[in-house]
Amino acid sequence: MTKTASPQSGSGGDVRLRRISKTYGSFTAVHPLDLTVPAGSFFALLGASGCGKTTTLRMIAGLEDPSTGTVELSGEDVTALPPYKRHVNTVFQNYALFPHLDIFENVAFGLRRRGIKSVKKQVEEMLDLVQLGPMARRRPQQLSGGQQQRVAVARALINHPQVLLLDEPLGALDLKLRRQMQLELKRIQTEVGITFVHVTHDQEEAMTMADTVAVMNGGRVEQLGAPADLYENPATTFVANFLGTSNLIEAEVTGVDGDDLLLRAADRALRVPARRCPHAARTGDKLLAGVRPEKMALAHPDDAVPEAHNRLSGRIKDAAFIGVSTQYLLDVPGVGELAVYEQNIARDGRLVPGADVVAHWNGAHTFGLDAAQDISAGADVDEEAA
């Protein structure tokens, strides 16, 4: 039967992409890219539609030939191998279940193609794992979206691939089911230890599930790291805006104070830890000072604000009560609009639209970004994911 790298290995293999790229005519879908996915990790490729994440995934699967570069699975160069000789399996967007086969045969498909005769026990175990045992003799069309999704996962996982590729597997599900399946997939991944490469445009999904997230934009990886790391220390404005919300404030470096850089924005002095800024920042340079809305607090002008905090004065433009928190939109003269999320612990009746307020935050929670970027990159591309 088909020779595959190391069948039934039980645990995952690593994926190494070296200078891999894909061009269609004059359009470059993926710029030369180096990427290593460690064995057994849950890796997410995150980006808006058209950013090259699915193309990258398809090149790993062998469904797309890279224009340049190589794909390695567990140290073996598989660039020239067709998909049916690669020990990876894919959970397709919209699942691509075989409509003429029942659930049992869909799940057994890969085993049968590899010449395994007695599939009954394995298929039944796999269907139990995804809680679809009683559905074995139904056709895919007779199942709900969530059930079809689980069949797609079972059909891929039963082959114990070195790497499982998931192409927006939860995109067609409603929010509640998606949440449930996210946890389910994470549980399965922990259980079987296979390397998962997950493509998604939903930043929340990527952060919930993955150990490592690569944020892609325009065919390039903008930043790669653990979800918390990406969130706390975005390297570009795209990452800062795409992953959650950031307030980015144009500022100028005025000096150094110990470990902090001193900035000036709208005639206000701000502090930012030097290690959270681009290395080359020097006095007189422009910088974008970033801070997450939930790290900020609002105070009435009469109230005391901790001395060491960064502060900006403005007026409340809008307030949206969303249960756990209230999201304020501030108009700060000389800076622009700022978002501030306040936990609803003790609600201050004075904080209503039109009120003058002081927004303040611990300087250590500020990050600095190179000012030579589009300040709003990635801000509005994620609407569909909400």
Place this chain on the structure above:
Amino acid sequence: MSTVTEAPAPAPEDAPPEVRTPPLRKRLVPYWLLLPGIAWLLVFFAAPLVYQASTSLQTGSLEDGFRVTWHLATYWDALVQYWPQFVRSVLYAATATGLCLLLGYPLAYLIAFKAGRWRHLVMILVIAPFFTSFLIRTLAWKTILADGGPVVGALNALHVLDVTSWLGLTDGHRVLATPLAVVCGLTYNFLPFMVLPLYTSLERIDPRLHEAAGDLYARPATTFRRVTFPLSMPGVVAGTLLTFIPATGDYINAELLGSTDQKMIGNVIQSQFLRVLDYPTAAALSFLLMAAILAMVTFYIRKSGTEDLV
């Protein structure tokens, strides 16, 4: 809203829930839509069928007139006398259908999956023969296959005709007036009826299913056998029926491209009706043909197990 001054009358306690029936006019719409089709079928299908049925049970002659005598022996006599033409018709039609499938499937596959932006052009080429009459196209084949023509010359030079003659498909060094010519004519004339339904069913297949099969260790040949072909079965069944049924009853190809040794059942019926003027036998043969085709088609659809796919 204005203030309500009168309290609404309390609803009677045990009032049955009101089931609203749509007005009569609305309920009749489907029947009105059916009417033209049903009228057409009654006038041009059911009535002639009954008329033919009665003809097949008549006896008499053109001079004395025909009368219904329930003479069922006509059926038996027709079967005994013309069974070779029956068998030949089924054989030729089946062979032509098989050839159509062999030629048409790769063509339909190519159009559906590989032709890209040429898809529509190739489709037009497939349908183009319909712009000329069936009769003229068959006559053209007479010229193409003429003795001493380039086709026969080439086939002779390649000694292909020696092989086909040995197989009993041709006779000596000619193609015309042989089974080969008739089967070729049938194949050519009915090919579009095979390609169109095949294309329709292939085109509906989600290309991601091919990718999924490849991803699950199926080689391209296995993908075809396990995924593409089973999913195209509705097209295969429709195409073979659309080819086989008219080919069995066809008489033009045998008439123009064959000799008396290649007469099909259609030729017999035609000559009984128009030359011999033995209407009862002609009608009986028509019914026998219809029954035979119905039986074969029923068996075929049962066998191919595509009821739930069609």
